[in-house]
Amino acid sequence: MASTNFSTRATSGVKTMLTQNLIIPGARLPQQHAAIQTELDQAVAGVIRRAVFTPGQEVEAFEAEFAAYMGVKYAVGVSSGSAAVLLALKALNLQPGDEVISTPQVDISASAPVTQAGAQLVWVDIHPHSYNLDPEQLAAAVTSRTRAIVVAHMYGNPAEMQPILGIAARHNLPVIEDAALAVGATYRGQPVGSWGMLGCFSFSPGKILGAFGKAGMVVTHDAALAQQVRMWSSYGFDLASLKAIERGEIGAQFEYEAEGFNARLDELHAAVLRVKLRYLDEWVRRRRENAGLYREILADLEPEHMLLPQDTPETEPAFRVFVIRSPRRDGLMRHLAKSGIWSGLNYVPPLHLQPVYGYLGCRLGDFPQTEQVARELLCLPTIPELARQEVEKVGETIREYFLRS
Ligand SMILES: Cc1ncc(COP(=O)(O)O)c(C=O)c1O
Structure with a gap:
């Protein structure tokens, strides 16, 4: 396991790079608005x-x-x-x-x-x-x-x-x-x-x-x-x-x-x-398309490197983000940031380990699945404004990290 705590310290340098230097961001509202x-x-x-x-x-x-x-x-x-x-x-x-x-x-x-x-x-x-x-x-x-x-x-x-x-x-x-x-x-x-x-x-x-x-x-x-x-x-x-x-x-x-x-x-x-x-269905369709492309590009990576989200026949996600899991998550995040690619630790650390909820008396180990996911998850951009080549670039940058390092 790459990290045993939930601190984002390991990625704090990454955050600075992300805000200054993004080629592939997590949001592109000016582009969305220009189109309509x-x-x-x-x-x-x-x-x-x-x-x-x-x-x-x-x-x-x-x-x-x-x-x-x-x-x-x-x-x-x-x-x-x-x-x-x-x-x-x-x-x-x-x-x-x-x-x-x-x-x-x-x-x-x-x-x-x-x-x-x-x-x-x-x-x-x-x-x-x-x-x-x-x-x-x-x-x-x-x-x-x-x-x-x-x-x-x-x-x-x-x-x-x-x-x-x-x-x-x-x-x-x-x-x-x-x-x-x-x-x-x-x-x-x-x-x-x-x-x-x-x-x-x-x-x-x-x-x-x-x-x-x-x-x-x-x-x-x-x-x-x-x-x-x-x-x-x-x-x-x-x-x-x-x-x-x-x-x-x-x-x-x-x-x-x-x-x-x-x-x-x-x-x-x-x-x-x-x-x-009026554009929501089209935007969600494109998010799903981007998610599908990630799946294709990352399909052959070994599970010990990275896990893809599991599809079920009952659900059609809207893909606010595309969540992958990896024991080497922090290194991957740094690698993506160096290439100017946004990735996020959305909703990490989990609430039961946040000081604000200390009064509930929860401890590390109380919610093992939540904690494991929080250690490993990484959110990738799915915004509808991404070009196909950009999604491919994110996928290839991830492959490069696991296959060459
Ligand atoms: C799961 C969930 N519920 C509720 C909210 C709250 O939404 P708002 O920021 O509009 O208050 C958020 C915000 O990101 C959220 O992620």
């Missing part, structure tokens, strides 16, 4: 002309279009992916002492909201191939205090929803999907985010579908839950009184149902996202 410049300009100009910036016609239209895309009844635009997870949890009306099961191999945005919603985090290990919540571990972790399950589709790779939902149904538990990294991915042909009781999305700029700033969405088939998310994200306003105020009704009063948040989606972001949503 006229539509974006018109969308932004429309919002400026109307001068309505808080939720209005663009948010309403984007919510309807996103709901249709996802095949769900309701979509509520919110201010970020983190807000989406928090609002979804608040909609479930958790009480102190309630347990919510998740994994430590996620962004803190999928974890902190559990505590912020007043519940107790319970982590279980991941499946070593999907990098997502392991259904077997989940089954063993459910207690009489469990109130919800948060399943993230990490790196754009769908979690095993069927067994997870089966366990949830046996215990009558709601499942919240964190699809922040996986818009456009499907499981058994159905979009991820639409399987659980609530689905959460992030549209921050570097995501697969990115706004011009922070933005997110909660989707659900349940009208009452959608109302709760709307209420919690609108300062906790009683929604009827909010509508009356928005219509300018004489005598309309400020009535609150809860101490809520200011966390609705803005018009400008919605207008931009409406344009980009």
Whole structure:
């Protein structure tokens, strides 16, 4: 094994090179935007002309279009992916002492909201191939205090929803999907985010579908839950009184149902996202194509050098990134950086080893699969703007590292 800790010290020099010298980056937003410049300009100009910036016609239209895309009844635009997870949890009306099961191999945005919603985090290990919540571990972790399950589709790779939902149904538990990294991915042909009781999305700029700033969405088939998310994200306003105020009704009063948040989606972001949503399928198709090319180029490397992501017939990932595993990960990362190629240690170290979660008393060894994956994973760029030759260059640079050193 190349490294036994989770420090990124070994790669800190690499980071400097990455920001200064990238030939093949992890994001190319100027290029993405240049390709759809006229539509974006018109969308932004429309919002400026109307001068309505808080939720209005663009948010309403984007919510309807996103709901249709996802095949769900309701979509509520919110201010970020983190807000989406928090609002979804608040909609479930958790009480102190309630347990919510998740994994430590996620962004803190999928974890902190559990505590912020007043519940107790319970982590279980991941499946070593999907990098997502392991259904077997989940089954063993459910207690009489469990109130919800948060399943993230990490790196754009769908979690095993069927067994997870089966366990949830046996215990009558709601499942919240964190699809922040996986818009456009499907499981058994159905979009991820639409399987659980609530689905959460992030549209921050570097995501697969990115706004011009922070933005997110909660989707659900349940009208009452959608109302709760709307209420919690609108300062906790009683929604009827909010509508009356928005219509300018004489005598309309400020009535609150809860101490809520200011966390609705803005018009400008919605207008931009409406344009980009039209390109989402094409962008995801190109990400899959890039992933397919990596597979071809790297197929004959020995498993002791490097592992490719495992395909399953049930999942069509969106490939936010292409995750490989190698015991020589740190050296490979340095080699790629020297060639000007971005690679990333996304969501390393895992949360249970971060000082912020020291209060949970977890130790090294508690989640062996998570820890092994964290030692070995490396994320490669899949952005749709990469030319075929660039993906080939990344693949050939990796081959060169393993076959010549
Ligand atoms: C799994 C996961 N959930 C939630 C979020 C939060 O999204 P946002 O940055 O929009 O708050 C992220 C952000 O990267 C994420 O990776």
